Amino acid sequence: MDTDARRLASLDKMHERHPAVAERVQRVHGLRLPRHLAVFSAFWDSADTAERMALDHLMVSPFGLTEYFEDGGLERRARDGIDERLHARYLCDPAEFVTVLSGGSDGLHYGLWYDDPADMPTSIVHNYARDSAETWVNGYRTLLGELYGLTVSVRQDSADEVRPLLDALDWFVDADNAVVEADGPSRWAGSPRGRTAVSVFPLLPADAGDPQLDRSDARLEDLRAGGAEATAWIGRAEAELTAGRPALALAVGGELHWLARDEDREVARRLRADGYRLLGRDAIAGIVDAHAANAALPTVDVLVR
Template structure:
């Protein structure tokens, strides 16, 4: 209850201290150093010979303080599953207040062990455990009971439990609607009419026409993709293609766009770039006319002519398209951003399962991060929400210049247009037969190799040691070349004994490091890990990437 004591002390006047105790009736209570006792009954706070002026924060919280006490009393939580013991503990937040108008925050740490072996821990920093609205709910007891039921189930699924699960209620984000959250726009009705999106039925019909074409084209795109990559393609890519196609048909560019765009791909880019900071790239271009018949450039055009690697002459492999130098073989791009080489793509945990969505800033850290939304429609909504939130924050900033304010007002109009098209697309998509697109079921590691997301590893592939950078909280800098060579030798021994997880994680880290001194050894390690795992499509991508890693451009198709 150390965290509760810390909270309690913050609710008292500076010269007053509290000592936790129990009342005669068994209720939590605390004695004040200034005299008297405060009893936290379920529905009221009783001051027994104590002065309320000494505990102003307690008065403000009232019965909610008892609720906080009862929730925090459940920690630490100890879970045992198949010989592994995990302990979840609460600690004071580091960058945000323990208690605020938002609610109660804490850093949640998860430490696991098996016998005398301790595994790398993980944490959720400054997690919102209970928001104020939840503390005031009439069904408080039911919420606690539901939390207890959830934690009891952790023992049977510990590999799927993370520190974030320690929140009392895991909030479900509600996508804000334009009408509900945007400030009034007096000229919107006329502007919408000028674009032809003022009539919802007419807009729905126009969007449906593009969606029908994209969804009809999807089987041929999917077949071409599977033949090229050997991977599974989600139907959500057709949803994305339909959005761009419909936006490209609008009669004009976004407000005050910096260049005049022609209808079609150029205009669709103008709208998505203005609103969301994204544009067609990689796989999303496969829905364009004749895209599946495109030829790739000759290797000599993107390599210096005297530096084309032996065996790499001739047309480039299409799997190199939009494959940045430090992209993992498990990442396939389908969108580009507007700064620092940002690109979004599918992250495959297994060639036999459908992917999730990830992003990467190629000209920044080049690390790959998973999106919270695994499907494209939800991902686009979340991107919309983020852009909307950012625009509103800037418009509320009194320090913004008039030029910036005009930019964000224009972005809000572009977001309204995007929202209208997403609504129409959602209606169309809801009427389509559902696709069976199972994600990889394997548990993700608690930590991740630097440069890649947390890995979904098949349970029989062995452990990943803490020494792999990113798998320990102690990691602060990259190991030197000699140390990495030692790790590679260890991983190879594990690989030879049928435990490829170490080689997989270390190989991904080394691929991201892109150290010329280890290029051959790193590439060979990851290649052999993929082969041992049966991940032949990833191995094939890695081979062509290693052969052409020094390309001057990631655009490999003829214009």
């Protein structure tokens, strides 16, 4: 089978698998699954020996939702009765972050970012879980785009090792663009995104209040130190939440979640879960609750065959 035929066959196979994977993700996570994961999975499935060696050099591999596209992927079940939503979810991951790719170094993993479970994810984000565990965004909407950016970024130092990937990635661009168009734009597309000291911040309605992102660095230090200033910030967040403005609660709760201390876990859960439910983002709130209840898992590998 020649290269074009091999890639087209993989595209057909992954497009056929997408509806069943999307149903699983909707049922388990309450989230919509973008078609661009099917295109990435076709790219991965069709890789020849040289392309596979280049991917090994980048130390990337399917992880999280992309594992459902593998042969027998939908036969996987959560081990020991653990909540399936915790598969590939690291300790400091924001609830909006759903893993789709492992990066192999310092716990690097990439995920879809869901501002609102009613919409498609707005971007790809990444996090070094075994380093400082902040969440960052490079501006790519699709996983194939993120991988292209990664390939280009290392090409200067590893041109020979990663060159085979560029032709393959270019081949799949039209398919990637087509499914993005088919999924349609997120209502949040083009909205300016802020961040806290530790993560990109969810896009919120205008009446959600002020998350005071410009004070996040100082606030994080207050929360880390504990004492009166930390108590005051939590009190302000709770007051805003009671008034129907969840933005500050999501910011403070997210910062406490990132600190990952046992003594903060319940207030971090409450601020975020209540805030998301106030916004009607119940699927994200459910992830908050599940993660807080299982923060001590010894491994993020939850799904088994």
